[in-house]
Amino acid sequence: MPRLNVTHDPSLRSWVESANAAGADFPLQNLPFAAFRRAGGGEAFRGGVAIGDQVLDLGALQELAPFAGQAAAALAACTAPSLNALMGAGAAAASALRAALSQALRAGAAQAAALRALLVPQAAAEYRVAADIGDYTDFYASIHHATAVGRLMRPDNPLLPNYKWLPVAYHGRASSVRVSGQGVVRPRGQLMPPGASRPELLPTRRLDYELELGVFVGAGNALGSPVPLAEAERHIFGLCLLNDWSARDVQAWEYQPLGPFLAKNFATTVSPWVVTLEALAPYRVPWTRPAGEPEPVAYLDDPGVRAAGALDIHLEAALESASMRAAGVPAARLSHSNFRDSWWTVAQMLAHHTVNGCNLQPGDLLGSGTQSGPRPEEAGSLLELTAGGKQPLTLPGGETRTFLEDGDRLTLRAWCEREGCARIGFGAAAGTVLPAGSAG
Ligand code: CA
Numbered sequence: 186m187p188r189l190n191v192t193h194d195p196s197l198r199s200w201v202e203s204a205n206a207a208g209a210d211f212p213l214q215n216l217p218f219a220a221f222r223r224a225g226g227g228e229a230f231r232g233g234v235a236i237g238d239q240v241l242d243l244g245a246l247q248e249l250a251p252f253a254g255q256a257a258a259a260l261a262a263c264t265a266p267s268l269n270a271l272m273g274a275g276a277a278a279a280s281a282l283r284a285a286l287s288q289a290l291r292a293g294a295a296q297a298a299a300l301r302a303l304l305v306p307q308a309a310a311e312y313r314v315a316a317d318i319g320d321y322t323d324f325y326a327s328i329h330h331a332t333a334v335g336r337l338m339r340p341d342n343p344l345l346p347n348y349k350w351l352p353v354a355y356h357g358r359a360s361s362v363r364v365s366g367q368g369v370v371r372p373r374g375q376l377m378p379p380g381a382s383r384p385e386l387l388p389t390r391r392l393d394y395e396l397e398l399g400v401f402v403g404a405g406n407a408l409g410s411p412v413p414l415a416e417a418e419r420h421i422f423g424l425c426l427l428n429d430w431s432a433r434d435v436q437a438w439e440y441q442p443l444g445p446f447l448a449k450n451f452a453t454t455v456s457p458w459v460v461t462l463e464a465l466a467p468y469r470v471p472w473t474r475p476a477g478e479p480e481p482v483a484y485l486d487d488p489g490v491r492a493a494g495a496l497d498i499h500l501e502a503a504l505e506s507a508s509m510r511a512a513g514v515p516a517a518r519l520s521h522s523n524f525r526d527s528w529w530t531v532a533q534m535l536a537h538h539t540v541n542g543c544n545l546q547p548g549d550l551l552g553s554g555t556q557s558g559p560r561p562e563e564a565g566s567l568l569e570l571t572a573g574g575k576q577p578l579t580l581p582g583g584e585t586r587t588f589l590e591d592g593d594r595l596t597l598r599a600w601c602e603r604e605g606c607a608r609i610g611f612g613a614a615a616g617t618v619l620p621a622g623s624a625g
Contacts, residue, residue, distance in 0.1 A: 192216075192287040193467050195607045199290045200297045201304065203237030210600065210610025211235035213290055214467075216283055217423070217458040217611075218243075220267050224311040232263030232271060235458055235612070236290050239304040246303055251289065251296060255281035267317045268401075268459070272422040273547030275404040279422065280463055312366075312457030315425070316401055316548030318359040321453070322538060323397075323429055323445075323552035325353040328528040330557035330565060337573045338437075349479050352529045352537045354554075357429075358450035362550065364457050365426075365614045371591060371621040372451040374435030384438060388621035391433035391574060392589040395555040396502045396565030396597055398524060399427035399455050400531050402549040409542040414487040417532035418462060420545065424498075424531070426456035426597045426614035427552050433568055433588065455550075456597070456614040462531075464609055468601040469493035472530050484540055485533050494532055498524040498611075500556050500599050502565065506584055507592030516596055517581050522558035522565055524599075591620045 191197075192214060198205050199213040211217065217235050222228040231244030243263035252260055259282035262270035271279065289296045325331055328348065335343030347353065363369075371392055377384040403422035406412050412420055429449060436448030472494040474480065487494070500523065505516035529537075534551055555565040564570045567588050571577060577585040589595065595618075599611040 189466055190284070192283055192463070193607070195605060197287070198292040199236055200292050200294060201237045201239055201290060203239065204290075206237070208608065209237055210608070210612055211237055212607045213287060214607035215460065215464050215609045216286055217460045217464065218268055218271065218315065219457040219459065220313050220315050221305070221310045221457070223305055224309055230266040230313050232265070232268055233305070233310070234286055235307070238307050240307055240310050241286070241290070241300065242303045242305055246300070249299060252282070252285045256285035260285075267313070267548070268315045269317055269548040272316060272401055272403045273405065276419050276462070279403070279461055283461065283463060312364050314362055314364050314455060315457065315459045316550070318362055318548055318550045319546045321357040321359040321362060321550040321552070322354050323357045323449070323554060324529070324534050325554040326527045326529040326534060327554055327556045327565070329526065329559050329563070330555040330569065333557060333564060333569045337568070349528070350482065352534045354534070354538070355444045357453065357552065359550065361450055362453045362455055365454055365616070367454070367616060368619040369430055369452045369454065369616045370619045370623055372432055372435070372447070373621055374432055374447050375438060376434045377438040389432035389434055390588065392618060393431045393433050393567045394502060394589065394595045395429035395431055396500050396520065396522065397427040397429055397555055398498065398500070398553040398599065399425040400534070400551040400553070401425065401459055402535070402545045402547060402551070405546040405549075406539055406544055408544040411542055412536055412539045414484060414532055414536040415489060417535040420535055421462050421531060422547075423459040423461040424465070424611070425459050426599055426611050428454040428595065428597050428614050428616060429552055429555070430454065430616070431566070452616070453552075454614050454616040456612050458612045460609060460611055465496055465498070465601065467606040468497045468603065468609065470495045470497050470525050481533075485537060490530055490532055494530040495525045495527065496531070497603070498599050498601055500524060500565070501597070503596045503598070504580065504586070505594045505596070506580060506590065508584065509580065509582055510594065512582065514581050516594070519567075519578070520562060520564055520570060522556050522563040524553070524556055526558050527553065527556060589618050591618050593618045
């Protein structure tokens with residue numbers, strides 16, 4: 186479990202001035218990684234680290250050979266167009282690189298003059314998904330989301346008997362994971378409206394978002410070798426934002442008996458920046474179960490998880506309609522929740538995923554499931570916020586929404602903030618809904 190070290194010191198300042206601004210997502214204590222390039226020039230993607238409103242080009246930094254030992258080896262992995270090699274190098278290598286970057290970007294660092302030439306403004310950068318994702322699994326780890334959605338489908342029996350005992354998940358689609366900023370074409374699907382006798386192929390009428398965190402796997406495990414819970418975090422590189430776009434009407438008709446399929450696999454949007462688990466160390470909180478709830482089976486229980494396995498991460502979803510955009514009206518917050526309310530931790534999800542011997546590989550992606558909080562206004566999807574489409578929301582300007590309309594831009598954000606700690610932001614994961622049949 187990552188402990189606090191000098192890189193977390195809230196008094197640290199960077200020679201990149203924008204990193205020292207109050208409320209900045211990317212201060213010196215964060216140092217998230219992405220795969221990036223200058224926009225529009227057809228350059229190769231390579232690794233970058235965020236500092237203030239800049240990206241430090243790690244591909245170019247490698248040519249200066251500024252570091253030694255494990256940090257140098259980890260930096261060499263950042264010249265590739267995706268971060269799989271860095272992720273696969275393991276937590277100790279990523280930690281050594283973080284420590285070296287923290288020193289080099291610190292106010293007064295001797296390397297400042299040389300490194301200044303390697304900064305690219307984030308406004309002039311473009312990104313790809315941080316890793317080549319071999320496999321993607323989406324969990325369902327918020328009991329508040331599972332209960333609210335279950336109640337819509339089964340009012341008398343919202344939670345199925347397994348829910349409190351194991352991290353429920355399904356295998357998702359890696360090929361349609363896209364980075365923030367790309368459009369999402371409204372999917373067509375087979376719909377069976379209530380009372381109809383035959384399904385029809387139509388554009389979804391119930392397009393929704395899901396407010397989730399993504400987890401990029403670091404070092405993998407061999408097939409047949411489960412990862413014990415106490416070691417699970419050593420296999421996690423970091424966290425990003427994840428929007429699991431969902432077609433609720435397609436889902437309602439297709440999900441039984443095998444679960445989500447075409448209602449989910451047409452698009453998933455992730456943030457470009459991956460915040461390492463080490464950067465989140467100041468925001469660890471105890472993982473607990475409310476009194477009267479079942480204690481986990483032994484392989485999902487660990488003193489380290491109980492002491493500090495949960496993460497205090499604020500999550501937010503905001504919507505901007507096409508007419509709001511045209512009128513210059515800022516996006517409206519739809520909901521706000523916190524990952525500390527999750528029924529399962531990221532380590533428990535990873536340990537459970539491998540308990541049967543299933544092998545995870547560097548760059549695999551896990552979704553946390555929609556993170557809804559205990560209060561109705563903390564719901565992480567429109568399905569919940571509108572009571573299954575029965576109670577429309579009103580946007581600034583008077584438009585109403587039950588589900589997403591063409592032109593709507595949905596933005597997820599996350600951040601950690603507490604007195605005495607540096608703010609750790611995740612940036613954003615945004616996507617705009619495009620009409621059915623458009624090129625995307
Ligand atoms: Ca989901």
